Amino acid sequence: MADLIIKICGLSTEETMQAALDAGADMIGLVFFPKSPRHVSLSQACKLADMARGKAEIVALTVDMNLDGLSRINELVAPDWFQFHGSETPEACAAAKVMYKKKVMKAVPISEAADLEQAQFYSIVADMILFDAKPPQGSDVPGGNGVSYDWSLLKDLDLSKPFMLSGGLDPSNVADAIAQSGVKAIDASSGMERERGVKDVELIRAFVAAARGAKVAGE
C-alpha cells in the first residue's frame, strides 16, 4: 500500500467506483446500512466489489449487524475488511475476525481527547481504528455526516494498531488535516459528493490529488 492510505467510503455506482480506482484509492467502502443514502444492496455490492478486487481493498461497512447479515456479506461480497461502525463490543469484533478470517476496522467516535481512550480497548482486537467525528444530534446515521473534529487530537497518538482519520474531509481541507494530525491513513465520504449520497467524479479526483499532494509525517 501507499505511504498515505486513502479510503473512499460510500461508493454506490460503477462510474464513481471506477473514478476512485483510477484516482488510486487504496481502500473502498461499501455501506450496508439501509438508513444511509449510500446503502448498497447485496447485488450492487457484488458488482462494485468485483470491479475493485485486486485494485483496492474492499471494506464492508456495517452498523450493529447480526451474524446472518454479516455472513451473507462475507459469502457473497467477499470483502477484505469489515468496518464496524456501531456499538459493537471488542468481543464482537474479535469473534467476527475469527469467524470470517477478515481484517476488522472499528470506528471510534470522537470530539475531544477523552474519547480517544475507547480506542485502547479495540486496538487489542481490531486491525485498524477509524477515528470518526461524533454524529451531530438528531443524525440518523453514525457516520458520513461531513462533520470534523480537532485533527491535532491525533497528533503523536500512541496506539498499538494503525489508525485512520475521518470526518468532514474534502479536497480543500484534507492536506491541512494530514499536516495537523500527522496521520498516515484517511477516509472520507460526503466531501466528495455533489449532494447527499451522490458522489462526484471530479470531487473524487480532486480529493485524491489533494491528499497525495499533502506532506505526510516522516517523509
Ligand SMILES: O=C(O)c1ccccc1NCC(=O)[C@H](O)[C@H](O)COP(=O)(O)O
Ligand atoms: O457514510 C455513511 O452513510 C455511513 C452510514 C452509517 C455508518 C457509517 C457511515 N459512514 C462511515 C464512513 O466511513 C465515512 O467515510 C466517515 O464517517 C466519514 O464521513 P464524512 O464525514 O462524510 O467524510
